[in-house]
Amino acid sequence: MNSATGLLGKYRDLVIAIALFLVLDLGVLLFNFYASGRIEADTSKINASGELRMYSQQLAKALLTLAQELRDGMPIQTSQAQISESHANFRKALAELARRDGRDDAIAQWLSREALANEADLLRRIETYWQPLDGTVVPLLGKENPEAIDVEIAVTKVVARNIKLMQLANDLTQHLETEAVATAGRLRSIQITAILLALVNFAFIVFKFVRALRRSDRVAEVAHEETDEILATLREGLFLLNADGSIGSQRSLSLDNLFGRPVRTGERLSDTLAALVEPDTAAVAADYVELLFKDRIKAGLLDQLNPLSEVAVRGEGEDGRQRRHLSFAFDQVRKDNKVAALLVTVHDVSEQVRLRSELAGAEEQLRRDVDLLLAVLDRDPGLVAAFLVSAEEKIELMNADLQQVEPEASAYAGMIDRLFRHTHAIKGEAATLGFGTVAREAHAFEDRLVPLRRSGNISGKELIPLAVALSGLREQLERLRGVYDKASNFARPAQGLDPVLRQIERLTRHVAQDLDKQVRFEAVAAHLPVLPESLATLLREAVPQLxxxxxxxxxxxxxxxxxxxxxxxxxVRVEVERQAGDILAVSVWDDGRGICADSLRRQLVDSGRKSTEEAARMSERDLFALLFEPGFSTAATANPHAGRGVGLDVLRELVARLGARLKIATVPNSYTRFTLLVKA
Amino acid sequence: MNRLLIVDDSLVMRSRIARLCASGAVGGIEIAGQAANGLEAIEVARRITPDCVTMDLTMPEMDGEACIAELAGLLPEARILVVSALSDKATALRAIKKGAHGFVHKPFSDAQLAAALKELMQ
Known part of the structure; x- marks a missing residue:
């Protein structure tokens, strides 16, 4: 109803114009019909008027002939018959002229009122002249022996009136002819006007129609442009998927970017997907799309089964860039309750996928850290610290090994063996202590070493990825170290070694600060609930010096x-451990420059205490023993912490007093370790 | 009253579904029969013409997918709910393509199964 009104509303002018056109056409048609009737009537009047004149003449002639025949006593039948015929014909013509049909109606009145009046006047005058004549002739009709006198009277009357009647009939004919021509002209003008009006109306319709058409075209064009603009600026991929599986013509430009290539109209989605996603996913997606077109299946049921809700783009991510992920959403477009097409929306969800995986990774890491923390708390701190120290040392050694460039392949084989041994040791210890993350990482590193170990023919190139892989293990150890350090910060009741070691740590920091050096202090101590006096003395007097x-x-x-x-x-690391036979070992280790025997020799020669030859002959053991002699210093200039040549000589006395033993281990540029052994 | 056929090779699972339906948690449903594999399900379905079916997928003799295809031909009006531990989308889509109307993944809660059955009967 609404749309009908709307339709009429929209096209009202057009409908009215067309109706007017039809009315005009119909009017012209009816008027033509009328005009042709009118012309026919006029023609028959003109004819009748002509006949009037002719029969008047015939009647006069027949009456004269009758009078003559009567006078001559001749037979009168023929002339009497002629009188009857012309009299009847005259009356007929008069009746025809008196007939008003088709000439007296409203239109005729409107067209030629004056002419009609004239015509009626002429007719009346003809009648006036005719009536007396008619009255005289009628008694004569059919009489076998008319009276001569009656005929003479009739002849007199007809001779007297015939001229006038003929003149009047002539006038009437002329009048009718003139009037017919005028009426025809008037009718033609009306027809032409009506046709012109119809033409104008037609032109109006055409103009109106074309204008409406152009307007609606423009509206459609604008709508089209707007749609194009929307589709061009839309970030999502958007397209209609037809029931035959082809991609429709209206789609967003971003689709090309999302798919990584231009999309063609009519291209089948299955082909597009085959190039875009893994074959298995593409096959499941084909099933899914097929089901979406089935009317019996509820859309809600399928929503959860969309295999393309998050799908990795094939063949990406190998060049180190992150793999793209797309998300397809399908909406059924129903027509008459049937699924006519699917509106497909495509999003790039790579960022969401990345964030989620990062979050999952972070959660996993957190969980591992907590596990690690629990493992650390569950173990003897001394054992954990000892493990960390030894593992870190091994990592350093392995790293140093990997930096080396060996001249021969056989040397690499030896190196791989060493790496394997170290890794294996770390793995074993970590597993024993329950540090799964470290053990797993060590195991993974071992896995990388196994093929190299078997191949026997190794080049330096193959070691490069190993260095990278090793950093994974190092990272896990650092994590453990971090967790351990944090756990150590928990206040524990002061007992055994802790207070002494903390003091030493403070000293270390103080010295490092004074000398502007960056030093990390580490302490690894066996669990000793009771501190033996000998050890306490060493820690108090010897260790600070060292x-x-x-x-x-x-x-x-x-x-x-x-x-x-x-x-x-x-x-700098201080270690306290219990050794076999009730021996306690205290060592101070640093990863500094080490002690170089050659530079000690040079120092002896330079200070003039030994000759070059004597110095060269001295063993490392003897040279190191010099360090413990009073006044000997390796530092070039004196400062509060070195260079005065006191320190190690004090140590020598202490060692002697306690009956302890002192060992030195050093590698130039790598480390120095002083170890004091004392009976518990 | 909708008549339900329970198809599952696990007696425990069948009892659980039956107990849920008997408890009135679903409403408008009664247990019409049970079957332990696809072949048995076809035979029982012929006899009792159920309105709805819960269907396991992994079963001996005849698996759920084949059984769904058979039932869809045999009883086109019957509505089939897949109840399976197979949780991948491809399996669910295949079952729906063969004629299933819904699915529930094992393990499921009573509420989940009740909701799925109500949805199935609508």
């Missing part, structure tokens, strides 16, 4: 360390 020496002499400046390929931060 730590001081380590920071002052051993650890290089940050720049020097960096130049030597070491971390800027040096490490």
């Amino acid at each position: 730590v001081r020496n380590a920071v002052a002499h051993g650890i290089e400046s940050a720049e020097e360390r960096l130049r030597a390929g070491k971390p800027a931060e040096g490490r």
